[in-house]
Amino acid sequence: xxxxxxxxxxxxxxxxxxxxxxxxxxxxxxxxxxxxxxxxxxxxxxxxxxxxxxxxxxxxxxxxxxxxxxxxxxxxxxxxxxxxxxxxxxxxxxxxxxxxxxxxxxxxxxxxxxxxxxxxxxxxxxxxxxxxxxxxxxxxxxxxxxxxxxxxxxxxxxxxxxxxxxxxxxxxxxxxxxxxxxxxxxxxxxxxxxxxxxxxxxxxxxxxxxxxxxxxxxxxxxxxxxxxxxxxxxxxxxxxxxxxxxxxxxxxxxxxxxxxxxxxxxxxxxxxxxxxxxxxxxxxxxxxxxxxxxxxxxxxxxxxxxxxxxxxxxxxxxxxxxxxxxxxxxxxxxxxxxxxxxxxxxxxxxxxxxxxxxxxxxxxxxxxxxxxxxxxxxxxxxxxxxxxxxxxxxxxxxxxxxxxxxxxxxxxx
Amino acid sequence: xxxxxxxxxxxxxxxxxxxxxxxxxxxxxxxxxxxxxxxxxxxxxxxxxxxxxxxxxxxxxxxxxxxxxxxxxxxxxxxxxxxxxxxxxxxxxxxxxxxxxxxxxxxxxxxxxxxxxxxxxxxxxxxxxxxxxxxxxxxxxxxxxxxxxxxxxxxxxxxxxxxxxxxxxxxxxxxxxxxxxxxxxxxxxxxxxxxxxxxxxxxxxxxxxxxxxxxxxxxxxxxxxxxxxxxxxxxxxxxxxxxxxxxxxxxxxxxxxxxxxxxxxxxxxxxxxxxxxxxxxxxxxxxxxxxxxxxxxxxxxxxxxxxxxxxxxxxxxxxxxxxxxxxxxxxxxxxxxxxxxxxxxxxxxxxxxxxxxxxxxxxxxxxxxxxxxxxxxxxxxxxxxxxxxxxxxxxxxxxxxxxxxxxxxxxxxxxxxxxxxxxxxxxxxxxxxxxxxxxxxxxxxxxxxxxxxxxxxxxxxxx
Numbered sequence: 001x002x003x004x005x006x007x008x009x010x011x012x013x014x015x016x017x018x019x020x021x022x023x024x025x026x027x028x029x030x031x032x033x034x035x036x037x038x039x040x041x042x043x044x045x046x047x048x049x050x051x052x053x054x055x056x057x058x059x060x061x062x063x064x065x066x067x068x069x070x071x072x073x074x075x076x077x078x079x080x081x082x083x084x085x086x087x088x089x090x091x092x093x094x095x096x097x098x099x100x101x102x103x104x105x106x107x108x109x110x111x112x113x114x115x116x117x118x119x120x121x122x123x124x125x126x127x128x129x130x131x132x133x134x135x136x137x138x139x140x141x142x143x144x145x146x147x148x149x150x151x152x153x154x155x156x157x158x159x160x161x162x163x164x165x166x167x168x169x170x171x172x173x174x175x176x177x178x179x180x181x182x183x184x185x186x187x188x189x190x191x192x193x194x195x196x197x198x199x200x201x202x203x204x205x206x207x208x209x210x211x212x213x214x215x216x217x218x219x220x221x222x223x224x225x226x227x228x229x230x231x232x233x234x235x236x237x238x239x240x241x242x243x244x245x246x247x248x249x250x251x252x253x254x255x256x257x258x259x260x261x262x263x264x265x266x267x268x269x270x271x272x273x274x275x276x277x278x279x280x281x282x283x284x285x286x287x288x289x290x291x292x293x294x295x296x297x298x299x300x301x302x303x304x305x306x307x308x309x310x311x312x313x314x315x316x317x318x319x320x321x322x323x324x325x326x327x328x329x330x331x332x333x334x335x336x337x338x339x340x341x342x343x344x345x346x347x348x349x350x351x352x353x354x355x356x357x358x359x360x361x362x363x364x365x366x367x368x369x370x371x372x373x374x375x376x377x378x379x380x381x382x383x384x385x386x387x388x389x390x391x392x393x394x395x396x397x398x399x400x401x402x403x404x405x406x407x408x409x410x411x412x413x
Numbered sequence: 414x415x416x417x418x419x420x421x422x423x424x425x426x427x428x429x430x431x432x433x434x435x436x437x438x439x440x441x442x443x444x445x446x447x448x449x450x451x452x453x454x455x456x457x458x459x460x461x462x463x464x465x466x467x468x469x470x471x472x473x474x475x476x477x478x479x480x481x482x483x484x485x486x487x488x489x490x491x492x493x494x495x496x497x498x499x500x501x502x503x504x505x506x507x508x509x510x511x512x513x514x515x516x517x518x519x520x521x522x523x524x525x526x527x528x529x530x531x532x533x534x535x536x537x538x539x540x541x542x543x544x545x546x547x548x549x550x551x552x553x554x555x556x557x558x559x560x561x562x563x564x565x566x567x568x569x570x571x572x573x574x575x576x577x578x579x580x581x582x583x584x585x586x587x588x589x590x591x592x593x594x595x596x597x598x599x600x601x602x603x604x605x606x607x608x609x610x611x612x613x614x615x616x617x618x619x620x621x622x623x624x625x626x627x628x629x630x631x632x633x634x635x636x637x638x639x640x641x642x643x644x645x646x647x648x649x650x651x652x653x654x655x656x657x658x659x660x661x662x663x664x665x666x667x668x669x670x671x672x673x674x675x676x677x678x679x680x681x682x683x684x685x686x687x688x689x690x691x692x693x694x695x696x697x698x699x700x701x702x703x704x705x706x707x708x709x710x711x712x713x714x715x716x717x718x719x720x721x722x723x724x725x726x727x728x729x730x731x732x733x734x735x736x737x738x739x740x741x742x743x744x745x746x747x748x749x750x751x752x753x754x755x756x757x758x759x760x761x762x763x764x765x766x767x768x769x770x771x772x773x774x775x776x777x778x779x780x781x782x783x784x785x786x787x788x789x790x791x792x793x794x795x796x797x798x799x800x801x802x803x804x805x806x807x808x809x810x811x812x813x814x815x816x817x818x819x820x821x822x823x824x825x826x827x828x829x830x831x832x833x834x835x836x837x838x839x840x841x842x843x844x845x846x847x848x849x850x851x852x853x854x855x856x857x858x859x860x861x862x863x864x865x866x867x868x869x870x871x872x873x874x875x876x
Contacts, residue, residue, distance in 0.1 A: 017743050018446050020486045023550040033504035034458065035485060041441040048440055059435040078740030
C-alpha cells in the first residue's frame with residue numbers, strides 16, 4: 001500500500017507557516033469561528049499526533065471529523081500544505097488505533113462495496129419512501145424519539161429508485177460500433193438514486209460516437225472508506241476497480257460523480273496496481289468538451305440555471321469550465337452564475353448526517369447565494385452535492401430541481 | 414498549572430460548552446503566525462463584557478494570567494500564552510453593533526473580522542481605512558490591541574487614528590468606557606491611544622467606536638520600473654518631499670518580483686532591480702493631477718518605464734502581484750521572518766542600502782518590499798528554522814537591522830507590535846527611563862500582572 005501514513009506526512013505538516021489564510025475560506029471555521037475548526041489547527045494537531053505528543057482521544061476524533069475535505073484551504077494556502085491529506089492520514093491512524101463503530105464499519109466494508117446488497121437496500125428504501133411509511137415515521141416522531149442522529153440521517157436520505165441502474169442495465173442493450181471505447185464508472189448514487197443520470201450518460205456518450213462499457217463487478221469507489229480512515233478497504237476496492245476498468249481496454253474511464261472521479265484519479269496513491277490507470281480517468285463533461293467537442297441536440301431547454309462547483313470536481317479534478325461550457329451549449333438554457341459558486345455546500349458524503357446542524361449552517365450560505373440568482377434549476381456535477389442541495393432547497397421552500405449537466409444535455413436530443 | 418476548580422468556575426461564568434481544557438484545544442491556542450508557541454491551561458470563549466469582567470476577577474483572585482486572542486494572526490508572538498493561564502478566545506463577540514452614517518462612526522465588538530467590517534462600511538459608501546494585509550482573518554479587537562497598519566497607512570494612518578471610543582475590561586475586572594463618538598475629545602489623559610497598541614497588557618477591549626471617512630470618488634494606480642533599487646527608493650522619498658501623499662506606495666526589489674512571477678505570474682519584468690507601485694485616491698480631478706506629478710517625479714528619478722493602469726482591471730492585476738508576495742515567499746522558503754522596521758520617509762534610501770548590506774554580510778536571502786510611503790519596510794528573511802547555524806546569522810542580521818532603523822531615527826515596529834519577538838530591543842528605543850515609565854503604568858493598573866504577562870519588556874511575575 002502506498003498511501004502515506006501520518007508519521008510519513010510529518011514533513012507536510014511542518015510546511016504550515018500558521019499565517020491563518022485558511023480561515024478565510026474554511027466553511028467550518030466560518031460557522032464555528034473557533035481555532036480547532038480551521039485547517040491551520042488540524043495541521044498542527046496532525047503534527048503533534050504524528051510526533052507522539054498528542055494521542056488519539058475522543059476530542060482528537062471530533063476535531064478531525066470536522067472537515068468537509070473541500071480542499072479550499074489547500075487552494076488558498078501560500079505554502080500549499082495538503083491539509084486534506086493530513087486529515088485523511090490522521091483519520092486512518094485514528095481508525096487503526098480505535099477501529100470503527102460497528103454499524104459504520106458494516107456500512108463501509110459490507111454494504112457499500114456489495115452491489116447485490118445495494119440493490120436490496122435501494123428497493124427497501126424505495127418501498128419505505130413510497131408506501132407512505134416515510135411520511136408516517138416522520139409524522140409520528142418515532143425516529144426523533146429513538147435518536148436525533150437517526151432522524152437527521154433520515155431527513156437527508158435521498159429518494160431511492162425503484163430499481164437500481166445495474167438491474168436496469170441487464171435489459172439495456174448498449175450500442176456497439178462507435179469510434180471510441182469508453183468505460184463508465186458507475187457511482188453508488190447513480191446506481192441507487194439517480195438512475196436517470198445513468199441513462200443520460202449512456203445516451204449522450206453513444207450520441208457522441210462512443211462504445212460504452214460498464215463492467216458489472218465494479219464496486220464503490222472507496223471514498224467513504226477513506227474518509228473514515230479505512231484505508232485497507234479503500235485500497236482493496238481501488239485495486240479491484242482499477243483492474244476491472246482497465247480490463248475493458250477502454251481509452252477513457254469516465255465518471256459522472258465529482259467525488260468518485262477525484263478518488264479514481266488518486267488510485268495510484270493508494271495502490272501500485274493502478275499505475276498508468278489514472279491518466280485515463282476523466283469527468284464526463286471534461287471528456288465531452290476537451291476530447292470530442294460537445295454536440296447538443298436541437299430541442300431547447302428553456303430555463304435559467306445556476307451552476308454549483310462540487311469541491312471534488314473543481315478543486316479535486318480542476319474541472320470547472322467544462323460543465324459550464326456544456327450548459328452554455330444547450331439551446332434555450334441561460335447560465336446565471338451565483339456568488340461563491342465554488343464554496344462547499346456542506347454535504348461531504350455522510351457529513352450532513354453525522355454533523356447535521358453544522359452542515360445546515362454551511363448549506364444556508366449556499367442557499368442564500370442560490371436565492372439571489374432565483375434560477376429555475378441548479379446544476380451540479382456530483383450526486384452527493386445534489387442530495388445536499390435538494391435538502392437545502394426543500395428546507396428553504398424553494399421548488400428548484402437539482403440536475404446534472406449531462407441530464408440537461410440529454411434532454412436536447 | 415492552575416488550580417483544578419478554575420475551569421469549573423469558568424464554566425459557571427461562560428457556560429460548559431465554551432470552556433476547553435483538553436490538550437487538543439490547548440494546542441490550537443498555543444501559537445500565532447510566528448514560529449513560537451506555548452500552551453495555555455484553559456481556553457474560554459466569552460459572549461459578554463460582564464463575563465469577561467468576572468473571568469478577570471477570578472484570574473486576579475487566583476493569580477492566573479489572561480491572554481486575549483482574536484484571529485491569532487499576530488506577527489510578534491503577542492497572543493502566545495508564554496506563562497500559561499487563560500486564553501480569552503474572542504470569536505463569539507463578533508457583532509457590528511452600529512454603522513452611524515450621520516456621524517460617520519461605527520461601533521463593533523472585538524471579534525469582528527476586519528474585512529467583514531470593511532464590506533459593511535463600504536456598502537454605506539464609507540471607508541474604514543486601516544487595511545492590514547491580514548484583514549481577511551484578523552479581528553478588529555486584535556487590530557486595536559496591536560495598533561495595526563496596512564498599505565493605506567501612507568495617506569490614512571493606522572488604527573490609532575480611527576479609534577474614538579472604547580469599552581475596556583481593566584486588568585482587575587472593572588468595566589470602563591473611554592471616548593465616544595465625538596471627533597474632538599481632549600478630556601483627561603488620552604486613554605484611547607494608551608489602549609491602542611497596548612497588546613493586551615492593559616485591558617481587554619470589548620467594544621470599539623471608530624471614525625469612518627467618505628469613500629473616495631476615484632483611484633488610480635501607477636507602476637514605475639527602475640534599473641537600480643537605490644533609484645526606486647529615492648523616488649519614494651522624492652514623492653513625499655514633493656508633497657504628494659499617495660494612498661499606497663509600495664516598494665519591491667528584483668528578488669520579490671522574481672518570486673511572485675514564479676508563483677503566480679502577473680507580468681512583472683525580470684530585468685529591473687526595483688519597482689514602485691502607487692495608488693492615489695480622491696476626487697477625479699485630484700487623482701489625475703497627482704498621478705501625472707508622480708509620473709514626472711519617477712522619470713526625474715531615472716525610472717525606466719512608468720505605466721499608469723488604464724482601468725480597474727489593469728490596476729487589479731498589478732495589485733494582485735503585490736498581494737501574492739506573501740504566498741510567493743512561503744512557497745520558496747521553509748521559514749519566513751516578516752520584519753517591519755520603520756524609518757522616517759526621507760531615510761528610505763538609507764535603510765534600503767543598509768538592509769542590502771546586512772543581507773550580504775550574513776549571506777542571507779532578504780527580499781525587500783514594504784509600505785515604504787510611510788517608511789515601513791518589510792525585509793523578509795527567507796530561512797529554515799531547522800538550520801541552527803543559519804538561524805544564528807538570522808538573529809544577528811535582525812539585530813543589526815533594528816539597530817540601523819533606530820540609528821536613522823526610526824522605530825522597531827511600524828505595525829506588527831513588540832510582543833515576544835522584539836522585547837530585547839525595547840531598551841534600545843526607550844532607554845531605561847522610558848521602559849521604567851511603561852512598567853510603572855502596567856504595575857499601577859495591573860498589580861497582579863494578570864493581563865498578557867511576559868510581553869513588551871514589561872515585568873515578569875515576582876519581579
